[in-house]
Amino acid sequence: MADSAQAQKLVYLVTGGCGFLGEHVVRMLLQQEPQLRELRIFDLHLGPWLEELKTGPVQVTAIQGDVTQAHEVAAAVAGAHVVIHTAGLVDVFGKTSPETIHEVNVQGTRNVIEACVQTGTRFLVYTSSMEVVGPNIKGQPFYRGNENTPYEAVHRHPYPCSKALAEQLVLEANGRKVLGGLPLVTCALRPTGIYGEGHQIMRDFYHQGLRLGGRLFRAIPASVEHGRVYVGNVAWMHVLVARELQHRAALMGGQVYFCYDNSPYKSYEDFNMEFLGPCGLRLVGTRPLLPYWLLLFLAALNVLLQWLLRPLLLYAPLLNPYTLAMANTTFTVSTDKARRHFGYEPLFSWEESRTRTIRWVQAVEGSAQ
Numbered sequence: 001m002a003d004s005a006q007a008q009k010l011v012y013l014v015t016g017g018c019g020f021l022g023e024h025v026v027r028m029l030l031q032q033e034p035q036l037r038e039l040r041i042f043d044l045h046l047g048p049w050l051e052e053l054k055t056g057p058v059q060v061t062a063i064q065g066d067v068t069q070a071h072e073v074a075a076a077v078a079g080a081h082v083v084i085h086t087a088g089l090v091d092v093f094g095k096t097s098p099e100t101i102h103e104v105n106v107q108g109t110r111n112v113i114e115a116c117v118q119t120g121t122r123f124l125v126y127t128s129s130m131e132v133v134g135p136n137i138k139g140q141p142f143y144r145g146n147e148n149t150p151y152e153a154v155h156r157h158p159y160p161c162s163k164a165l166a167e168q169l170v171l172e173a174n175g176r177k178v179l180g181g182l183p184l185v186t187c188a189l190r191p192t193g194i195y196g197e198g199h200q201i202m203r204d205f206y207h208q209g210l211r212l213g214g215r216l217f218r219a220i221p222a223s224v225e226h227g228r229v230y231v232g233n234v235a236w237m238h239v240l241v242a243r244e245l246q247h248r249a250a251l252m253g254g255q256v257y258f259c260y261d262n263s264p265y266k267s268y269e270d271f272n273m274e275f276l277g278p279c280g281l282r283l284v285g286t287r288p289l290l291p292y293w294l295l296l297f298l299a300a301l302n303v304l305l306q307w308l309l310r311p312l313l314l315y316a317p318l319l320n321p322y323t324l325a326m327a328n329t330t331f332t333v334s335t336d337k338a339r340r341h342f343g344y345e346p347l348f349s350w351e352e353s354r355t356r357t358i359r360w361v362q363a364v365e366g367s368a369q
């Protein structure tokens, strides 16, 4: 008992800790990080579920704050040993302005870095995205690539542009002297498309299928592979990287790692059917029901409608030219860099990830009735 009390000495801060990934990181830290003394959860919107965490042995501190406000970030970071920065605006549907996406994702990250430097926090893990690499605007395939695979990473959309800039800031900050004179150690994790309990887009597809009488209509050729990774494994990788960064700073500092697991390589829609199928939905068609040019036309029409309706309401459908290009371009990773550098092995097998996600979709169904 005395040993475990002595071991509990570290203060972690998770920004965006109430988001889809953030909640899993928070819960994973509480389960898997024995050195934790205090866990600070910083988010614009705090979830009611945080209350249940406050009765455990680790001090859980919920902080309602905005990453774009430097003073709020500095106050939350002060005294933390490790910062896991997952907060971000994930918007590829045109719900928010490009300026706001930049402000939150880039300036917010700059604020986190400066707060670490000013207050003496030495370890920073940044949740980047596969999107900092691609798919690029040319729609070139990235087939089972790794962190060293050459690829023309050219973007125009505000979300990948902001993630790429923020990642660059984080990597460049590696080695900066923090208060007290020691160097900052940073690294970036690049998840592919995350799925699992709490995934809003999966929920949207499910409800769309229910509205269409239990059917979804194939829009993307089955041959296009899209990288996916289970949220529990992404969270586990964050916990592990944060821990090992403190012991292997020379090897891991300034590095990027794709987040991967054993989820199968499939098209975006076929992959979703792994969960939606057992929940009663059917994907109609072995080939796309509409030709690509028509989808592109509808996507462009959606952009026009979004613009026309903006003064009246927010029209932000799943289909737009960017999401169509994303879903239509092969982008999958195959790498073992995280295993080699910090011993990462997925905590959840594909079967378990699948079962957990199906159970969650079924619970969504139950709560919708």
Ligand SMILES: NC(=O)C1=CN([C@@H]2O[C@H](COP(=O)(O)OP(=O)(O)OC[C@H]3O[C@@H](n4cnc5c(N)ncnc54)[C@H](O)[C@@H]3O)[C@@H](O)[C@H]2O)C=CC1
Pocket (backbone or CB within 6 Å): 015, 016, 017, 018, 019, 020, 021, 022, 042, 043, 044, 045, 065, 066, 067, 068, 085, 086, 087, 088, 089, 090, 104, 108, 127, 128, 129, 130, 163, 190, 191, 192, 193, 194, 195
């Ligand atoms: N969902 C996905 O498939 C992927 C997500 N990512 C990255 O993972 C991170 C988490 O994404 P998700 O959990 O999917 O998104 P999410 O939207 O569920 O979570 C983001 C969290 O950040 C918080 N947040 C937003 N603006 C904030 C601000 N100004 N100040 C403080 N908190 C703020 C939100 O309230 C939310 O709780 C993001 O950085 C995203 O770019 C990377 C790859 C794939």
Ligand SMILES: CC(C)CCC[C@@H](C)[C@H]1CC[C@H]2[C@@H]3[C@H](O)CC4=CC(=O)CC[C@]4(C)[C@H]3CC[C@]12C
Pocket (backbone or CB within 6 Å): 090, 092, 128, 129, 130, 131, 192, 193, 194, 201, 219, 220, 268, 318, 319, 322, 323, 324, 326, 327
């Ligand atoms: C109706 C269309 C034909 C199909 C639409 C599917 C899209 C909504 C999704 C296809 C690919 C997704 C993105 C991808 O998984 C990579 C991502 C990484 C991130 O960092 C954030 C989320 C996302 C942009 C993800 C968003 C939904 C898709 C575009």
